[in-house]
Amino acid sequence: MTVRTRFAPSPTGYLHIGGARTALYSWLHARRHGGRFVLRIEDTDRERSTEASVRAILEGMEWLGLAWDEGPHFQSRRFERYREVVERLLASGHAYLCYCSKERLERLRAEQLARKEKPRYDGLCRDRTDPPPEGVQPVVRFRNPREGEVVVEDLIRGRVVFANAELDDLIIQRADGTPTYNLTVVVDDWDMGITHVIRGDDHLNNTPRQINIMRALGVEPPTYAHVPMILGPDGKRLSKRHGAVSVLQYRDEGYLPEALLNYLVRLGWSHGDQEIFSVEEMIRLFDIREVNKAASTFNPDKLLWLNHHYIQSSDPAHVARHLAWHMARLGIDTAGGPPLEAVVLAQRERCKTLKEMAERSRYFYEEPAGYEEKAAARHLTPESAPVLEALRERLAALEEWTPEAIHTRAVLPVTEALGLKLGKVAQPLRVALTGGTVSPPIDQTVALIGRERTLARIDRALDHMGTGA
RNA sequence: GCUCCCUUCGUCUAGUGGCCUAGGACGCCGGCCUCUCACGCCGGUAACAGGGGUUCGAGUCCCCUAGGGAGCGCCA
Numbered sequence: 001m002t003v004r005t006r007f008a009p010s011p012t013g014y015l016h017i018g019g020a021r022t023a024l025y026s027w028l029h030a031r032r033h034g035g036r037f038v039l040r041i042e043d044t045d046r047e048r049s050t051e052a053s054v055r056a057i058l059e060g061m062e063w064l065g066l067a068w069d070e071g072p073h074f075q076s077r078r079f080e081r082y083r084e085v086v087e088r089l090l091a092s093g094h095a096y097l098c099y100c101s102k103e104r105l106e107r108l109r110a111e112q113l114a115r116k117e118k119p120r121y122d123g124l125c126r127d128r129t130d131p132p133p134e135g136v137q138p139v140v141r142f143r144n145p146r147e148g149e150v151v152v153e154d155l156i157r158g159r160v161v162f163a164n165a166e167l168d169d170l171i172i173q174r175a176d177g178t179p180t181y182n183l184t185v186v187v188d189d190w191d192m193g194i195t196h197v198i199r200g201d202d203h204l205n206n207t208p209r210q211i212n213i214m215r216a217l218g219v220e221p222p223t224y225a226h227v228p229m230i231l232g233p234d235g236k237r238l239s240k241r242h243g244a245v246s247v248l249q250y251r252d253e254g255y256l257p258e259a260l261l262n263y264l265v266r267l268g269w270s271h272g273d274q275e276i277f278s279v280e281e282m283i284r285l286f287d288i289r290e291v292n293k294a295a296s297t298f299n300p301d302k303l304l305w306l307n308h309h310y311i312q313s314s315d316p317a318h319v320a321r322h323l324a325w326h327m328a329r330l331g332i333d334t335a336g337g338p339p340l341e342a343v344v345l346a347q348r349e350r351c352k353t354l355k356e357m358a359e360r361s362r363y364f365y366e367e368p369a370g371y372e373e374k375a376a377a378r379h380l381t382p383e384s385a386p387v388l389e390a391l392r393e394r395l396a397a398l399e400e401w402t403p404e405a406i407h408t409r410a411v412l413p414v415t416e417a418l419g420l421k422l423g424k425v426a427q428p429l430r431v432a433l434t435g436g437t438v439s440p441p442i443d444q445t446v447a448l449i450g451r452e453r454t455l456a457r458i459d460r461a462l463d464h465m466g467t468g469a
Numbered sequence: 470g471c472u473c474c475c476u477u478c479g480u481c482u483a484g485u486g487g488c489c490u491a492g493g494a495c496g497c498c499g500g501c502c503u504c505u506c507a508c509g510c511c512g513g514u515a516a517c518a519g520g521g522g523u524u525c526g527a528g529u530c531c532c533c534u535a536g537g538g539a540g541c542g543c544c545a
Contacts, residue, residue, distance in 0.1 A: 010545045045544060102543070109542090116470035118541060139543055157474070166472055166541090174543040181545045205473060205540040228475075228538090235537070263481095266494090270482055273493040292475095292482085295538065299480045302495040312508080350507040360506095411504085426504035438506040 003035025004195045007061075007068070008185070010042040011053035014246040015060030017298060018200065018230045018238055021264040025227055026198040027066045028265070028286040038192055039068035043076045044184055060247035064257050065279070073192070075184050082179035085187050085217070086140050086172060094216035095172060097138035098125040120168035140173035142183075142213055150208035155225035156291050157201075162208040170209055182206060186213045194222050198288060201226035225288045228268060228295040238298050250303075254326060254353030256314070259307035268292045276309065308352040316344045319354070326358035327365075337365035338448040346440040346448060360438070364448050367457070368435030371464065375431045380465050384428035388465075390414045391429055392458045401451050403443040411443060432461035 007023040009015065015023075030037040039061070043049035058072065075082075089095035100121075109119040126143065145164045152160045172183035179187075185206075189197060204226045211221045232242035239245065250260055258279065265282050266275065269291045277285070311319055320340040327334050334340060343361050351357035371380065394410040415425045426442040433454060439445045446454055 008545090012545080042545060048544075098543095105543090113470075118471035120471095120541070160473070162473075168541085171543050176543080178543085180543070185545090200539095201474070202539055203545090206545095208473095226474090231538085233480085237538080267481065270493095273483065275481095275494050294475050296482090297480060299495065302481065305495055308508095347507095349509085415504095422504045424504085430505065436505090440506090442504060 001195060003030055003033040004038060004193050005030040005035060005198055006038040006040055006189070006192065006194050007066075008040040008042050008188070008199075009057055010045065010048075011050060011057060012045070012048040013053055014056045014248060016238070016245045016247065017264070018245075020060065020064060020066075020247050020260070021230065021267060022198065022200055022227055023061065023066050024064070024261060024264050025225075025269075025286070025288060025291065026196075027068075028282055029196060029198060029225075029288050030069075031283045032286055035195070036069040037067075038073070038194065039071035040073045040188060040192070041071075041075065042181070042184065043074055044179060044181065046076070046178075049076070056246075056248060063251050064247060064261060070192070073188070075188065078184075078188070079178065081191070082173075082184055082187055083177070086179065086183065089142065089172070089213075089216060090140065092216070093143065094213075095140050095142050096126060096128075096169075097132065098141045098169075098171070099128075099132050099136045099138045100124055101136070118166070121170075123169060126169060137175040139171045139175050141169040142172050142209075142216070144169050144209065144212055150211050152204075152207050152211065152224055154204070154207075155196075155223060155289050156228075157204070157226055157293060160204065160207075164208075164212070167209055167212070172213070182209050183213065186210050186217070186219075189222055190214065190217070190219045196225060196288075197222045198225045198227065201228050225291070227291055228293060230267065231295050231297045233297060235297070242298070243300070252329075252355070254355030254357070255303070255307045256310045256319070256322060256354070258314070259303065259310045262310070263303040263306050267298070268296050276306075304352050311344075311351060311354065311357070312348045316341045316348070319344045319348065322354050323357055323361075326354045327361070330358050330362070332358065332362055332365050334365050338450070342448060346444045350438075350440070363434040363439075367453075368433075370435060371431060371461075372436045375435070375437045376464070379428045379431040379437070380461055381428075382465065384424070385462060385465055387414065387418060387420070387425050387428050388432060388458050388462055390417065391425070392455060392462075395446070395451065395458075396455055398451070401447060403441075403447045406446045407443040410446075428461075429458070433457050 005026040007026050009019055027037050029035070041054055061068070086095060105121070108122060112119045121141070125141070132138065144167045148164050150162045150164065152162070154160055170182055171180055173179050207224055214221045230238045232238045247260070261279060261282070262277050265277055265286065269286065271285050323340050323344060324334070327340070343364055344357070347357050347361060351360060391410060391414050394413060395406070398405055398409055411425060415422055427437060430437060430439050430442055430445065433439070433445060433449055449457070
């Protein structure tokens, strides 16, 4: 049987870190076994589901490169099918109509809680024989077995046993005729031929109910794998208040998708001491059965380290494509300047994110808006005027405009001629060209900025210093 | 409250009864390198939740305790 997995988010927000990891594991499991990965949007709650969320989720999945083979299927378009299954359950006696009012249920719950009992439906309508109250739109409840137990052989948790006596008769269809989650999941996983349900472990407790519904339908349940949650630094479930949790937010902050993927795959899973995994390696090595049982804490520092690793070691052309996106986002026109690939090569070891790289590469394409106060005070001094003048002269005369030529024919001779240390030459020039004290090695910086701009900026700096040019 | 789940450095983890004086990675600290910022390199810091068993031997198996989490909706 070919493996079929699915990712089934509800469109009530963005694609977050936790969901992305679940999707990744699901996708990896399908890829590893040559199976199919299905995307399903669980939008039965019309109140909370939004079109914008759907778009954000799809965009996040695409950005990560988690391509789905089928879908997206929308549950909101399958109501007829769910209705049909509910009718079937009703006809076979596996479900029944319940006329209990919300008020009664609330009261019941309150009483049970007060008695320190587990709140659950008391089954009033389960065997009801008297005529139903008039004018009440009933809900449909699943008739859960009262005895026996449900055994879940979870790929991650191992064998988990639930007593049926602990389960109550859950609502599978609302009074307005719409289906509820536990019913739609069962029907969809069945209809879509899902063989492996990989999902967050907040669903572990729902699993026995779903298995019971499947049994009532005569359907063989899929294999389950409940992955642990991701926690924030405070040990609580990762959420908005912990900062960035949306996948697209990480894109915007300058992360490479492969870095996020690598971070996520290693959060809760490992392969010996290996830290770096290409997507191909993940597919080859990932085994859902090796995923940890315990929840893990999200560590932004390690993700940042991984991002830097990928910025530094990936093909510069690839990094440049992502950098282009960030440059555009900052409104920097890169048309008249150095190729982005060259900028990546020059900047990659000092930028941990692409956003940072874009922000710190502005001077390759635009004139510096001004000089950083401290930098100018320290380096654009009367003493450095001769340095800049000498540099200007030599740079202007350079035949070859390469880092090597700039270094050996301009920078170095000037330090020697004036009897200065390299720092005394490089820093004034750096401030003149970039407006600040930080940039790639000075020869590379000069080379990238280009002769024309370099000379003009030196002139401008000399002007600024009040010595004229 | 009830049910279910979890527990190795601050964090992610290796570890499947002797290879563990518990390894790697991030972070942190120190050093080297150096034109700035960085990169890189070298070194250091730091953990088996607690208690009982089983065993010649336990991080690894069993039990208890403690702590943490999830679920208990006409949400998904």
